[in-house]
Amino acid sequence: xxxxxxxxxxxxxxxxxxxxxxxxxxxxxxxxxxxxxxxxxxxxxxxxxxxxxxxxxxxxxxxxxxxxxxxxxxxxxxxxxxxxxxxxxxxxxxxxxxxxxxxxxxxxxxxxxxxxxxxxxxxxxxxxxxxxxxxxxxxxxxxxxxxxxxxxxxxxxxxxxxxxxxxxxxxxxxxxxxxxxxxxxxxxxxxxxxxxxxxxxxxxxxxxxxxxxxxxxxxxxxxxxxxxxxxxxxxxxxxxxxxxxxxxxxxxxxxxxxxxxxxxxxxxxx
Amino acid sequence: xxxxxxxxxxxxxxxxxxxxxxxxxxxxxxxxxxxxxxxxxxxxxxxxxxxxxxxxxxxxxxxxxxxxxxxxxxxxxxxxxxxxxxxxxxxxxxxxxxxxxxxxxxxxxxxxxxxxxxxxxxxxxxxxxxxxxxxxxxxxxxxxxxxxxxxxxxxxxxxxxxxxxxxxxxxxxxxxxxxxxxxxxxxxxxxxxxxxxxxxxxxxxxxxxxxxxxxxxxxxxxxxxxxxxxxxxxxxxxxxxxxxxxxxxxxxxxxxxxxxxxxxxxxxxxxxxxxxxxxxxxxxxxxxxxxxxxxxxxxxxxxxxxxxxxxxxxxxxxxxxxxxxxxxxxxxxxxxxxxxxxxxxxxxxxxxxxxxxxxxxxxxxxxxxxxxxxxxxxxxxxxxxxxxxxxxxxxxxxxxxxxxxxxxxxxxxxxxxxxxxxxxxxxxxxxxxxxxxxxxxxxxxxxxxxxxxxxxxxxxxxxxxxxxxxxxxxxxxxxxxxxxxxxxxxxxxxxxxxxxxxxxxxxxxxxxxxxxxxxxxxxxxxxxxxxxxxxxxxxxxxxxxxxxxxxxxx
Numbered sequence: 001x002x003x004x005x006x007x008x009x010x011x012x013x014x015x016x017x018x019x020x021x022x023x024x025x026x027x028x029x030x031x032x033x034x035x036x037x038x039x040x041x042x043x044x045x046x047x048x049x050x051x052x053x054x055x056x057x058x059x060x061x062x063x064x065x066x067x068x069x070x071x072x073x074x075x076x077x078x079x080x081x082x083x084x085x086x087x088x089x090x091x092x093x094x095x096x097x098x099x100x101x102x103x104x105x106x107x108x109x110x111x112x113x114x115x116x117x118x119x120x121x122x123x124x125x126x127x128x129x130x131x132x133x134x135x136x137x138x139x140x141x142x143x144x145x146x147x148x149x150x151x152x153x154x155x156x157x158x159x160x161x162x163x164x165x166x167x168x169x170x171x172x173x174x175x176x177x178x179x180x181x182x183x184x185x186x187x188x189x190x191x192x193x194x195x196x197x198x199x200x201x202x203x204x205x206x207x208x209x210x211x212x213x214x215x216x217x218x219x220x221x222x223x224x225x226x227x228x229x230x231x232x233x234x235x236x237x238x239x240x241x242x243x244x245x246x247x248x249x250x251x252x253x254x255x256x257x258x259x260x261x262x263x264x265x266x267x268x269x270x
Numbered sequence: 271x272x273x274x275x276x277x278x279x280x281x282x283x284x285x286x287x288x289x290x291x292x293x294x295x296x297x298x299x300x301x302x303x304x305x306x307x308x309x310x311x312x313x314x315x316x317x318x319x320x321x322x323x324x325x326x327x328x329x330x331x332x333x334x335x336x337x338x339x340x341x342x343x344x345x346x347x348x349x350x351x352x353x354x355x356x357x358x359x360x361x362x363x364x365x366x367x368x369x370x371x372x373x374x375x376x377x378x379x380x381x382x383x384x385x386x387x388x389x390x391x392x393x394x395x396x397x398x399x400x401x402x403x404x405x406x407x408x409x410x411x412x413x414x415x416x417x418x419x420x421x422x423x424x425x426x427x428x429x430x431x432x433x434x435x436x437x438x439x440x441x442x443x444x445x446x447x448x449x450x451x452x453x454x455x456x457x458x459x460x461x462x463x464x465x466x467x468x469x470x471x472x473x474x475x476x477x478x479x480x481x482x483x484x485x486x487x488x489x490x491x492x493x494x495x496x497x498x499x500x501x502x503x504x505x506x507x508x509x510x511x512x513x514x515x516x517x518x519x520x521x522x523x524x525x526x527x528x529x530x531x532x533x534x535x536x537x538x539x540x541x542x543x544x545x546x547x548x549x550x551x552x553x554x555x556x557x558x559x560x561x562x563x564x565x566x567x568x569x570x571x572x573x574x575x576x577x578x579x580x581x582x583x584x585x586x587x588x589x590x591x592x593x594x595x596x597x598x599x600x601x602x603x604x605x606x607x608x609x610x611x612x613x614x615x616x617x618x619x620x621x622x623x624x625x626x627x628x629x630x631x632x633x634x635x636x637x638x639x640x641x642x643x644x645x646x647x648x649x650x651x652x653x654x655x656x657x658x659x660x661x662x663x664x665x666x667x668x669x670x671x672x673x674x675x676x677x678x679x680x681x682x683x684x685x686x687x688x689x690x691x692x693x694x695x696x697x698x699x700x701x702x703x704x705x706x707x708x709x710x711x712x713x714x715x716x717x718x719x720x721x722x723x724x725x726x727x728x729x730x731x732x733x734x735x736x737x738x739x740x741x742x743x744x745x746x747x748x749x750x751x752x753x754x755x756x757x758x759x760x761x762x763x764x765x766x767x768x769x770x771x772x773x774x775x776x777x778x779x780x781x782x783x784x785x786x787x788x789x790x791x792x793x794x795x796x797x798x799x800x801x802x803x804x805x806x807x808x809x810x811x812x813x814x815x816x817x818x819x820x821x822x823x824x
Contacts, residue, residue, distance in 0.1 A: 048667045050821040074669035084660035086588065088595040092567060093588075100577055100584035101668045112566055122564045127595075 001026055001182055002047060002151055006056035009042050016042045018206040019056070024199075026150070029173060029183040031193035034203035035236050040186045041081065043203065044155050047184070048078045061150050074102070077149035081156040081186075083140040087129035091120055091139050094128065095146055102147040114142035118168070133160040141169060145176070152176055154185040158192060170196055190229040200228065204236045278372070278385045300749045308404040315408025323412070336409075341510045343405065344427065347398040348434045348506065355394040355438030356445070361740060362390045363439065363543045364446065383547065384540035390439055391536065395431035402427050406513060419516035426512035426525055432532035433505050436539045443546045505531070581670035585678035589654070599657070599742055603686065606646055610690060613642060617701045625705065626777060632704035633773035636715045639698070640762030643691055643719040644755065651683040651727025652754050653745035655816070656735040662821055672817040676732055676809055684724040691720030707776040707784045711769050714794070718801040722761050725805025730754045732812030735819070761804045768797045 004022035008015070017039040024030040034040045045051040047058050049065045049072065058065040063072035085094060092111060099107025115121045118138040128136065137160050144152060154173065158166050174196060177183045187193050193200060200217055202210045210220045217231050226234075290297045322336060363386050372382045406423040409415075508524035515522035569577065572590075576583035593599045617635065655676070658665065665675055695716025699709035734750020746754065771793045772784040784790040 045821070050663065050666050052818070052820060070669045070671055073667060076667065078663075078667045080663055084663065086592060086661050088592050089588065093591060096569060097584050097588045098664070098668075100587075101581045101664070101670055103580060103669075108566070108568070122562060125563055125565075125567060 001061055002184055003059040007046055007053050008055035010054045016206055020208055022201055024182045024184045026180050026182050027177055028198045029177045029196050031197035031200045032186045033200060033232055038203040039206040040203055044153055048153055049073055075150040077144035077152045079140050079144045079154040085128045085136055088127060090125050090127055092124045098143045098146050104147050110146055118142055134162055134165060137161055138165055151182045156187055157185055158189055194228040202235050209235050296749050303752045311404035312408040315405050316412040319409055319412035337510055337514055341506045344402060345506045351394050351398050351431055352434035352438045355435050356442050358393045359390050359439040359442035362386050379544040380541055383544040387536050387540045391435045394435050398431055399427055413517050415517045416519040422516035423513045426509040429529045429532035430505055430509040432536050436535040439539055582674045582678040586682045589682045614697055617698050628702050629704050629708050629776050632702050632708045635698045636712050636769055637766035639694055639716055640719045640765050643723050644758035644762050647723030647727040648746045648754060651724045652731040653742040654679045654683050655732040656737055656739055656745045659737050662737055666821050672813045676728055676813050679728045680724060683728055687720040687724050691716030705776050705780045707772050711772045715769055718797055722801045722804045723758050726754055726758050726808045729808030729812030733815040764800055768793055
C-alpha cells in the first residue's frame with residue numbers, strides 16, 4: 001500500500017509538487033498521469049526514497065520512507081524510466097546482486113525463472129553492455145520483481161519494449177496486483193493506463209487535477225463517453241497554451257514561427 | 271576555428287558558466303586552492319633560481335643547467351600527456367555520448383572532430399600546463415624578465431603539449447583499427463599504464479641518489495656535462511629556445527615554428543579522426559565474438575563468504591567484479607604496484623653505515639610512508655562511492671542503509687591499502703635494518719595510515735561524490751579531492767610527530783623497549799586515537815551526507 005499525504009517538493013524556488021495526496025491500495029493498479037513537468041517523476045522519486053519531501057510524508061506499507069527507509073524499501077520494487085544497469089555485469093550476476101541486497105532466500109532459482117520468462121536465459125551470462133534497450137528494460141523488471149515486492153512502482157514501463165514484451169509486462173503488472181500487491185505506474189500511453197489501471201490520478205502543475213476510476217474521471221471532466229486520452233487533454237488543458245511553433249506561420253504560408261508556445265517545464269525530468 | 275566550430279566551443283563555455291553559477295562556492299574554493307598551489311610553486315622556483323644564480327661554484331654554468339632542467343621537466347610532462355591521452359582520446363573521439371547528436375547536425379564532420387580534438391587537448395594538457403606555468407612564472411620573476419616573456423612562455427608550453435596530444439591520439443586511432451573488437455579501451459589503458467609505469471621505473475633507474483656521492487669537482491663536471499647536452503631539434507628544445515629568448519626580451523624564431531606545428535598537427539588530427547570514426551568506430555563498441563554459453567553459473571567460491579554479510583557483501587562482490595572488468599579501475603592497481611616497486615628499489619639502494627644513521631633514515635621513511643599512502647588513497651579509496659555512478663539508484667531504492675554502503679566501500683578499498691602499508695612498513699624496516707623499536711613503529715605506521723586514508727577517502731568521497739565522472743582518475747579532481755589531500759597530509763604529519771617519540775628514544779638509547787614504557791603506550795594510544803578520529807570522523811560525515819543525497823536532483 002502507498003499513502004502519500006500532503007507531499008510538497010521544492011527545488012530551490014521552483015515548486016515541483018504541491019500538496020499531493022495519493023493512495024494506492026493492495027490489489028490495485030493506479031496510473032499516475034500528467035503532462036511533461038506535471039510532477040509525476042518527482043512524486044515517484046519521493047515514494048522510492050530517491051528524493052526527500054520538502055513537506056508531507058510518504059508511507060509504503062505503513063512505513064515512512066524518510067523515518068524508516070529500510071523497512072519501506074524492503075517492500076518496494078522500482079523500475080525507473082531510464083534504468084541504468086551495471087554494464088560490466090552479466091544478467092545473472094546482476095540478479096544475484098539484487099537477490100543478496102534484498103535478502104531473497106532462493107535468489108538463484110527465482111533469477112533463472114525470470115530470465116526464462118523474459119527470454120533472457122540464452123544471454124544470461126553475457127555482459128549487460130551488449131544488450132539492446134528492450135532487453136535491459138526486461139532485465140530491470142526482473143530485478144524489480146525478484147523479491148516479489150508488496151509495492152511495485154514503475155516509471156514509463158513500455159519505453160523500448162517490443163509488442164510481445166509490452167503485452168507481457170502489462171499482464172505481469174496486472175498479475176502482480178491480482179496477487180494482492182500494489183502497482184503504481186506512470187505512463188504517457190493512455191491506452192495502457194485505460195486498459196490496466198483500476199484508478200487514475202491526473203497530476204497537473206504539481207497538483208492532483210483529478211482522481212478516480214474511469215467513470216469518476218468522465219464525470220469530473222464532463223466528458224460523456226470520451227476515452228482517457230480525451231479526458232486527459234480536457235483536464236490538463238492550458239488556458240495559456242498558444243499555437244504550436246509552426247502553426248501560425250503555416251497558416252500564413254510562412255516558415256517556422258518566432259512565437260514560443262511550449263509551457264515552461266517546472267520539473268526536472270518530470 | 272570555423273564559425274560552426276566556434277559556436278560549439280561557445281556552447282561548451284556557456285554550459286561551464288551555468289555550472290559555475292549553480293555552485294559558485296565550490297568553484298571559488300577550487301580556484302583559490304589552485305591559485306595558492308600555483309603561487310607557492312612560483313615563489314619556490316623564484317627562490318630556487320635566485321639561489322642557483324648566486325651560487326659561486328656553479329654560477330658560470332647555472333643558466334645552461336637550469337635550461338636543461340626546465341626542458342627535462344617539460345619533457346617528462348610531455349611523455350605523461352602522451353600516455354594519458356590514449357584513453358582520453360578513445361572517450362572523446364569515439365564513445366562520447368554527444369557525438370551522434372553533433373554528427374547529425376548540418377555541420378561538416380571535420381568541424382565536429384576539431385571540437386573533439388580541442389576537448390581531448392583540454393582534458394589531457396590542462397593539468398600539465400597548470401603545473402608548468404607557475405614554474406615559468408617563477409623563472410621569469412627571478413630573472414626580472416620583461417612582460418613579453420610571460421605570454422611567450424605560455425604560448426610555447428601550450429603549443430608544446432599539443433604535440434603529445436596529437437601523437438597519443440593517433441596511437442589511439444591506430445589501436446581502434448588493430449585491437450580486438452570490444453577490447454580497445456582495455457588495450458589502450460593497459461598500454462598507457464605500462465608505458466607510464468615504465469617511465470617512472472626508467473626515471474628511477476637513473477639513480478639520482480648517486481649525485482650525493484660525488485665530490486664538488488665531480489658534481490661541477492656533471493653539471494657542465496648536463497648543461498652541454500644537445501637534445502637536437504626537438505620540440506622541447508624549441509620551447510626552451512622560446513622561453514630563454516623571452517627571458518632576455520627577444521622573440522625566438524622557434525616560437526612561431528612550434529605554434530605552427532602544434533596548430534597544424536591538431537587540425538590534421540581532426541581530419542584523420544573524422545575519417546577514422548567512419549571506418550573504425552564500430553570496433554570500440556562491438557561485443558565479444560565468442561560463442562554463448564547459457565548454462566546457469568553458480569556463485570564463485572570467493573563470493574560465498576561475502577554473501578553471508580548480506581547487502582554489504584553483495585556490494586563488495588559487485589564492486590570486485592566491476593574492478594576486474596573495468597580497465598580504468600584495475601589499471602589503478604598497476605600504478606600502485608609500480609609505485610611500491612619504485613619505493614622499495616629506492617629504499618634498497620640506500621647504503622647507510624651505522625645503526626644510528628639507519629634509524630634516523632628509518633624515521634624519515636616512516637614519515638614518507640604516510641604521505642605515500644595519502645597519495646595512493648586519493649586514487650584507490652576516494653573514488654569508490656562515486657564509481658556507483660548512475661547505478662546508485664539500486665542502492666538508494668534498496669533496503670540497504672548508508673552505514674552498510676560505506677562499510678562495504680571501506681571493506682572493499684582497505685585490503686590493497688592495508689597490504690601496501692604493512693608491506694612497505696615491513697620491507698623498509700628490513701631493507702634499512704633498523705632497530706626493533708623503529709621496525710615495529712614502521713609497521714604500525716603503515717597499518718594505521720592505511721586505515722586512516724581509507725576512512726578519509728571513503729568518507730570524503732561519499733560526502734563530495736562525482737557520480738558523473740567517467741573514470742576513477744577524474745573523481746578526485748574536485749574541491750572534495752583537495753580536502754581529502756589536505757586532511758590526509760595533515761594526518762600523516764601528525765602521525766609522524768607522534769612516532770617521533772619512539773624514534774627519539776631509540777636514537778638516545780636503542781636498548782630501551784619503547785612500547786613497554788608508559789610513555790610508549792600513551793604514544794601508541796594517541797596514534798590509534800589520531801587514526802580513529804580522522805577515519806571515523808570522515809566516515810561519519812560521509813554517512814550523514816550520503817544518507818541525505820538526493821538522486822535525480824541534478
